[in-house]
Amino acid sequence: MKRRDFLKVTGAGLAASTAVAAPAIAQSAPEVKWRLAASWPKALDTLYGGCEYFCKRVAEVTDNKFQIQPFAAGEIVPGLQVLDAVSNGTVEMGNTALYYYWGKNPAFTFGTSLPFGLNTRAHISWLLFGGGTELLNGLLKEYNTVGIPTGSTGAQMGGWFRKEIKSMEDFKGLKFRVGGFAGTIIAKVGGVPQQIAGGDIYPALEKGTIDAAEWVGPYDDEKLGFVKVAKFYYYPGWWEGTGQGHNIMNLDKWNALPKHYQAAIEMASRDTFTWVTGKYDYVNPPALKRLLVAGAILKPFPQEVLEACYAAANEIYADLSKTNPHFAKMYTSLSAFRNESLAWMQVAELSYDSFMMRMRTRT
Template identity: 50%
Template structure:
């Protein structure tokens, strides 16, 4: 021991490194830096902010040794190019909504939201206690990705329309900005889906390039100013009962982490997952009041449209079960879980909520 200490003092750090005696010491002192490419603009402090919450928590739990910077949509790559960026290792991770990438494979959508799917609580239950996380990770492995739930908006609104929607006929030819997989359904209802990122929606709506647009809900929609150019605000967003936002990590980057850092990533993403929905649930009610005070017209989707959309959605899922093995494997599990969840919620959450919402408090 005395001889070793003398060697360390005499050789100095360079000598120790050359002798291969201190890699553990060096690694303990090294700072790890990652970049996260977001699909969202910085102005949306809820959905973009969840990425920042994640990064901050990782930094706090590692004493600043694991530093993550979050880059807004377009800063490093286009908002819909982030999966390619993670897949090829341009960035270590991205923060996005999986259904944006249904064009690669419709199965991506199940990891976020599909029309008439799970609500946010049910989605978290499927992910964390059901087979959701396991099944989606098996699927994403083919894209060189490891996924973590990292946010949920809760049930969304149905979007902003320049003209009132009274029947299915009003959907014909409607140029509707609608995210991801849901476009397949509205297209069969006669609308023309447009898959625009959030930062481009207002301008398109203002110029009349599109006739309608959905984003998230009152808090974000108010920030984006949609109420100024489209007065009709429809509900509910039947295609987004509980859309999950994910952290996608490059597989090689993730596997290079220590067991401790992997646990920290898991914990920080779970924290951000809960934090995002808490923010939306707290901020949407006052924002909705302000929108109504600004002459926004709240209108429920006509039942005929809801019924047609449901029927069409089930037809699309049946077609995918026949043509896409990855979809069939995951959707079969998802469908069974949804059935049991709806049975349970019918006697508990739904009944309690409907009673409470009818009360004058």
């Protein structure tokens, strides 16, 4: 065959193959628009900002073919009704803290933070490699949803109190806004837990409807103004050694997505974990300093309080494990991992951090 004839043939073949491939590519990358309902008000620019970052990343990696629009708490549904909205298809997905739904099943607390459970690094490790996500998705499937871990707040503070906590007696009758499953422990030691969405905490604390409230940590607490209405700022938030958020998707909508769009959500969720957690670690230290200048009185929970709450928590876990299969599986899995993780972190992280904290005062 002459060179000129060969070029004509191959050119025609290339044109034909391109004509076939183009529609196939178009079909595999359809334009999809979703809505994301968040549990966070816009004022929380790290939690809600993480939702905006996530949506932007999904659009970027899909050449803007997959668009997800975020909505703050209250814009479509209240912050504590995100799971219901995703489950029934009101929205395609949501960003929330799964422990808000412990009333549906106490095992949801494992998605966000089990009181006296894991710190941030250990928790994401358990979710990704220790079977935690698979166990949670077994529960979420009962609500026609599927979940992927996203941004985490890190270890949280113990909250704002209108009066000083000196002993367990001070918890008797204390009306305490506390998120998720931790309320069952507060109730067991004599407190009166209240579950209130973030945007409603300040007026309740200001009016004295509640006596104390926890939210996240210095940066977000400063934004919500709690130091103006309650001065005693306690630590640690033993109910949240981490504050793990989740993206949850309607299972039918998720299964209908092209595989590479599912991969885009998975990738962007993990990017968002780094973005949210990294930002909190950056903004919390200066925020704590500002709160102290503004009049916050920083206090550790007394050892008596920590140990009493720890004992109460373990009693509740033992009882639930007898009657709730989801809880029993997750508690067995997380407890075994926690023992191994703490042994390792005591050797490496704790010894290093403790030394550096001591040296901080010498430089």
